[in-house]
Structures are given as structure tokens and as C-alpha cells.
Amino acid sequence: MTEYAGRKAVITGGTAGIGLAVAEAVVAGGGEVVVTGRRAADRARFGDRGLVVRSDSADLGQIEELAAVVEQRLGRVDLLFVNAGFAQPGPFGRVTEELFDATFGVNAKGAFFTAQRLAPLVVDGGAIVFTTSVANGAGNPGMTPYAGAKAAVRAFTKGIAAELLPRGIRVNAVSPGFIETPSGGITDADPELLRRFAQAGDAITPMRRHGSVAEVARAVLFLAFGATFTTGAEFNVDGGLGLRLTRP
Ligand SMILES: NC(=O)c1ccc[n+]([C@@H]2O[C@H](COP(=O)([O-])OP(=O)(O)OC[C@H]3O[C@@H](n4cnc5c(N)ncnc54)[C@H](OP(=O)(O)O)[C@@H]3O)[C@@H](O)[C@H]2O)c1
Numbered sequence: 480m481t482e483y484a485g486r487k488a489v490i491t492g493g494t495a496g497i498g499l500a501v502a503e504a505v506v507a508g509g510g511e512v513v514v515t516g517r518r519a520a521d522r523a524r525f526g527d528r529g530l531v532v533r534s535d536s537a538d539l540g541q542i543e544e545l546a547a548v549v550e551q552r553l554g555r556v557d558l559l560f561v562n563a564g565f566a567q568p569g570p571f572g573r574v575t576e577e578l579f580d581a582t583f584g585v586n587a588k589g590a591f592f593t594a595q596r597l598a599p600l601v602v603d604g605g606a607i608v609f610t611t612s613v614a615n616g617a618g619n620p621g622m623t624p625y626a627g628a629k630a631a632v633r634a635f636t637k638g639i640a641a642e643l644l645p646r647g648i649r650v651n652a653v654s655p656g657f658i659e660t661p662s663g664g665i666t667d668a669d670p671e672l673l674r675r676f677a678q679a680g681d682a683i684t685p686m687r688r689h690g691s692v693a694e695v696a697r698a699v700l701f702l703a704f705g706a707t708f709t710t711g712a713e714f715n716v717d718g719g720l721g722l723r724l725t726r727p
Contacts, residue, residue, distance in 0.1 A: 483508030486704070487553040489545075489600075490514045491536050491593055492563030494521070496660030497610065500692035501560055501699050502529065513549050515563065536563040536589030537581070539596075546596045555602045558703040561590045562610040564629075565666040568621040579624050586628035591635055594650075598639075601648055606703040609636050609652040612664070613717040633713055640711035649710040651702040656717025657681070657689040685719030 488505045492498040493514025502512045506528045514525075515534040522531045530552055534545045549556060564586040567578060594607055601607060614622050615629035633652060640650035657680030658664065663673045680689055698716045702709070715721045 480507055481509040483510030483700075483704075486510035486557045487555065488512045488558040488560060488703075489549050489553070489556050489597060490560040490562060491534070491589075492516060492610075493560070494518070494524075494531060496662065496664075497655065497658065497692050497695045497699075498560065498562040500696035501562070504693075504696050504700060505558075510557075511553065513545075513552055515545060535585075536593055537584040538589075539592050542589070542592050542596050545593075546600065549597065549600055553600075555605075556597070556600045557602055557605045559594065559597050559601050559605075559607045560610075560699060560703070561593045561607065563589060563593075564610060564612075564664075565662070566612075566614075566622060566625040566664050567666050568625070570621055571623050574624055582624040583628045583631070586625065587631040587635075590632050594635065594639055598643065598648070601646075604647040605649075607639065607643070607648060607650045608699050608702050609650075611636070611652045611654045611713060613654050613656045613715055613721050615654065636713065637711045644710070649702075649706065651706065651709060651711065652713045653695060653698050653702060654713050654715045654717065654721070655690065655695050656715070656720035657684055658692060658695055658716075659689050660692055683720065683723065684717070685722060688718060690716055690718060 483505045490498045490502050493502045494516035502514045505512050506525050512529040515532050517535045532548055534541045609632050611632040612629040614626045615633050636652040695716045
């Protein structure tokens with residue numbers, strides 16, 4: 480396939496789950512990727528068409544190092560997919576300052592500074608896609624800091640979209656519902672908790688199933704390369720879950 484031949488993408492949180500599915504689709508289509516993870520697993524995964532960089536999105540210094548690596552390896556970038564993130568559910572009353580800071584550190588602050596520090600490398604006319612979550616406007620028990628951080632990402636999407644209009648860079652967000660990934664979007668979840676979480680997700684999702692990473696990847700790549708008259712939008716890939724959740 481040559482759909483993405485000559486295209487260059489940077490994908491944070493690209494060693495597993497949704498980010499990996501996007502990276503694999505770009506490489507399968509003839510493009511080139513730089514992907515990040517905190518652990519930089521399987522460095523040879525993409526052969527000579529991909530580089531896996533160990534980089535923690537919560538660390539501004541590491542984001543700056545990433546920008547330098549990307550500039551050296553790819554030069555200019557057609558797609559920046561700001562995807563790294565996690566949720567650690569728990570009741571509001573038990574959220575520690577440490578968990579709050581970690582949640583906002585990766586999902587909100589990390590997303591903001593990844594976009595800020597890498598935007599100069601995005602070609603004029605290129606695209607930035609963020610990963611937010613359908614939880615960002617909902618009242619889900621146990622998800623409050625995560626929902627708040629992902630609501631910040633929704634706001635960043637609109638603000639940065641407006642600021643990058645003069646460069647013709649479109650900025651959009653994909654908003655997944657329940658998606659089957661190694662973590663299910665939940666960090667440190669034991670298999671039994673994940674199974675119950677997935678079951679509950681299927682039950683409340685109007686389409687009565689979870690989504691696949693391939694379904695999210697298709698939406699991300701559409702926003703990146705197909706949605707040429709769209710910017711500042713949030714695109715749900717959630718089996719209709721957003722219809723059931725309260726929105727602000
Ligand atoms: N799965 C869902 O149902 C769902 C629903 C809504 C939204 N989302 C969002 O979608 C995004 C991807 O979720 P996923 O389920 O695909 O995740 P996943 O399967 O757990 O994969 C997470 C990826 O991000 C990397 N990562 C985690 N923390 C990072 C950090 N601080 N810096 C850089 N890389 C980091 C991981 O590698 P390392 O572990 O090596 O760092 C891995 O490559 C997240 O933003 C998540 O909040 C997921």
C-alpha cells in the first residue's frame with residue numbers, strides 16, 4: 480500500500496494500543512514514524528521506517544529531546560498524534576495530590592507541551608490530532624481527574640486550532656469510548672478489573688460492544704489526512720456512548 484507514502488508522523492504513546500495501531504497503519508501505507516513510550520519496547524518493530532524513542536510525555540525536558548530527535552530523523556512532520564495518556568480510576572475522596580498531578584501531568588500538561596514544542600516541526604498544511612476521551616464531559620464516578628485532564632485536551636484542541644490557522648495546520652481530537660487495548664485505558668489494572676470494566680463498558684455503550692484500535696486509527700488518519708475542511712473538532716469513536724453521557 481502506498482496511501483501514506485512520503486508521509487511522516489510522530490505518535491506519542493505509540494508502542495501499544497491506539498497509538499501503535501496508528502503507527503502500524505502509517506508504516507503499512509508506506510509512511511515513516513517516530514513513536515514514543517516510557518519504556519521504548521521493541522525498538523526494531525518498524526524496521527527502517529520507524530524509530531521508537533524512550534520519552535515520557537510528562538517530562539518537558541524529554542519532550543524537548545524528542546523534538547530534537549524528530550527534527551534529526553524526519554525533518555518535517557505531516558502528522559503529530561498527541562496520544563500518550565492514562566487513567567487510574569478511584570473515588571474522588573481518595574484521589575491523592577500525587578495521582579492528580581500524574582494524571583494532569585501526562586494527559587493535560589504533557590499533551591499541551593508536546594504540541595507546543597513539536598508544532599514548529601509540523602509542515603504548513605499538516606495536522607495535529609489529540610486523543611481526548613468521551614469521559615471528558617461526563618459525570619463518571621471514579622474518573623474525575625482523568626475527565627478533567629481530558630476536558631483540558633478538548634479545550635487545547637480548539638485554542639491551538641485557532642492559533643495554527645495561519646499556518647494551515649488543522650488541529651482535531653479523537654474521543655474514544657470503550658476501546659479494547661492492552662490497558663483498556665486504565666493503568667495498573669489487574670485482569671479481573673479490566674474484564675469487569677470492559678463488561679460494564681459493553682453494557683452501557685449503545686452499540687453494545689467495545690471498539691477496536693483499528694476503528695480509532697481509521698478516525699485518527701481521517702482527521703489527519705482526509706478531513707481537509709475540519710479543524711478544532713472532537714470526533715467521537717464511542718459506539719454512541721456520548722449520546723448517553725451528559726455534556727457541558
Ligand atoms: N482504551 C480506551 O478505552 C481509551 C478510551 C478513551 C481514551 N483513551 C486514551 O487513548 C490514549 C491511548 O490509550 P490506550 O488504551 O491505547 O493506551 P495503552 O494501550 O495503555 O498504551 C499506552 C501507550 O502510551 C505509552 N505511554 C503511557 N504513558 C506515557 C507517557 N507518560 N509518556 C509517553 N508514553 C506513554 C505506553 O508506553 P509505556 O507504557 O512504555 O509508556 C503505550 O505506548 C490515552 O490517551 C487514553 O487516555 C483510551
